[in-house]
Structure formats: C-alpha cells, structure tokens
Amino acid sequence: MTAPPTVVVCAGCDGMTFRFDPCRCTHYGDRFLADGDRPSSGGQPAYRDCELCRGVGRIATPCHECRRSGRRRAELVLTVANLDTGAVASHRLTPGRLDPRRDRALGWVVDLPARVRDLAAAVGVAVTGPDPLPLVLPRAWSPDLPADRRHALEARALADQDRVPWRVLLGRCTEPEPVDPAARLVELCSLADLLLLEVTVSFARAGCALHRHDDDEVRLVARAGDLPTLLTALHLT
Incomplete structure (x- = not known):
C-alpha cells in the first residue's frame, strides 16, 4: 500500500501561489481617504475608476499560508532532548499514522501532550513549560471514512501546523527549581x-x-x- 503523501497542494490558493481577494474599493467605494476604524459591511459594487482592480472588484494577493510555494508540508515532528545526557527522542506524525482519539468538546484529536510525555520518559527528562495543544482534526474526519479521504483530512490538519513543523522541547534529569x-x-x-x-x-x-x-x-x-x-x-x- 502506497504511503500517503506528506506534501500537499495548498488549500488556500489551490496551488497557484496567489489568490483573488476583494478589492478595497468594494469596502470603501470611491473615497479618497478610507477610515480604517469605521466599520464597513463590504460587498459593495466595485469602483469603476479604481487604480487597484481597474473596476473588476478583485485583486491577486500572495498566498501567505503556503509562503507563495503552492505546496504545504503535511508533517509534524516532536523532539525531546535531555540537556544533561544528550539523549534525544523524536516522533514523526504523518497522515495515516496519527492514532486520533475522540474528545467530547473538540471532536477527533491527536494527543500531542501524551506523545511528548512518552518521549520525555524515553530520554529520562522532566519537560518544563506548557504542553503542546492537541492536534484537532477537521470535523468531517471519521474512522469510518475511506482511507484516502481520512488521509486527506489528516494532511489538511498537519499542513495547518507547518509554521512550526519541528517542535523541540528541552529538559533535564531533575526538574529545575521554580523561578522567583x-x-x-x-x-x-x-x-x-x-x-x-x-x-x-x-x-x-x-x-x-x-x-x-x-x-x-x-x-x-x-x-x-x-x-x-x-x-x-x-x-x-
């Protein structure tokens, strides 16, 4: 069976590296000075003489979700390192290898704090600081879905974490004294x-x-x- 891909097309721009957003003239019309503090409902007709959109009402803007690459990495790596012994343990999360559990409030989630605790135990450290938040899967995810559909939804959730795709936590053999x-x-x-x-x-x-x-x-x-x-x-x- 072929492993699910870890590089996926950006859902924000459909792989084009840019997307079309409403022009400012659909919010502020033909006003020369636009007051950003004044609320605007938007959805107004485009200004015919607008210099930005030439009256079309939409402009192309770079996609920041994929950093204008058109692709996103559907992979997350957790690493725990022991500063005293140099021992390191890592866990790689990819579509098809998440083992989600049901959460009453959030739906299906991947228990990242539990993964970090397992890694910390493996290298013999007490990790300080807040635990990572659980990885929440899209609402449409279900264990009863076909494998391809499940993997696609898992890839979407992982791609949303690609701002920090490798998370390194440091610890020592003994928990440090609390800071005054x-x-x-x-x-x-x-x-x-x-x-x-x-x-x-x-x-x-x-x-x-x-x-x-x-x-x-x-x-x-x-x-x-x-x-x-x-x-x-x-x-x-």
Whole structure:
C-alpha cells in the first residue's frame, strides 16, 4: 500500500501561489481617504475608476499560508532532548499514522501532550513549560471514512501546523527549581542597567517564568498572578 503523501497542494490558493481577494474599493467605494476604524459591511459594487482592480472588484494577493510555494508540508515532528545526557527522542506524525482519539468538546484529536510525555520518559527528562495543544482534526474526519479521504483530512490538519513543523522541547534529569519572579526581575533590571537596555515584562496565563535577550531589550515572561509581587519588587506599591 502506497504511503500517503506528506506534501500537499495548498488549500488556500489551490496551488497557484496567489489568490483573488476583494478589492478595497468594494469596502470603501470611491473615497479618497478610507477610515480604517469605521466599520464597513463590504460587498459593495466595485469602483469603476479604481487604480487597484481597474473596476473588476478583485485583486491577486500572495498566498501567505503556503509562503507563495503552492505546496504545504503535511508533517509534524516532536523532539525531546535531555540537556544533561544528550539523549534525544523524536516522533514523526504523518497522515495515516496519527492514532486520533475522540474528545467530547473538540471532536477527533491527536494527543500531542501524551506523545511528548512518552518521549520525555524515553530520554529520562522532566519537560518544563506548557504542553503542546492537541492536534484537532477537521470535523468531517471519521474512522469510518475511506482511507484516502481520512488521509486527506489528516494532511489538511498537519499542513495547518507547518509554521512550526519541528517542535523541540528541552529538559533535564531533575526538574529545575521554580523561578522567583521578583528576584529575577531585580536581576534583569541590574543587567539592563549595565547593558543600557530596556526591560519588558509580559504576563502569560500559563507557563513558567523565563527570560530571553533580544537586540535591544531584556524580557521577563511571568504568570499574571505574579503581578503584585513584581510591583512590590519595583517599589510601585
């Protein structure tokens, strides 16, 4: 039996690398200045003297779903690496090899968190940070469909993940100590003063506190519940 293809035609542009979208004149008519804040229902007749569409009402725009290639990769790779031992384990998801399960709220899904836990156990690490979200299959997917139809729907779901087709998670043999956001903020403020950088504080709903260095800033990402502690550390309360 031939394996399902892992490169599929982009559904957004039917492989043409571009698509036809409504011209702006169908929203704003013949107004010289278009107020983007003013709501517009669209669907108006095309402006006959429009310089963009020449009165046709539609213009060709590059397809960003496939990055103007006309093709998308229907494949997702999960990798977990042990920073202490160098052990690495990966799992490749392709159409026909997803083993979906039924979820009461989402329908048929591929349990990516369970795959990550299995990989973490294989290399002996405790992966920190939020788990990947389950891969939700199209509503039309059913185990009773013919194989070709099932594989096509699975390929569509995988292609929607091609912005990050290879996801690497890092871990250590022992789970790291939790980060004190207030102490970490003071440390980063001192570092920013030395390097003449700005300090940016972002709040996330989930996930552990972490930081990263960009070209012109030091960033701290913390839980929303840490806000009172951070304000105290900055002497703002």
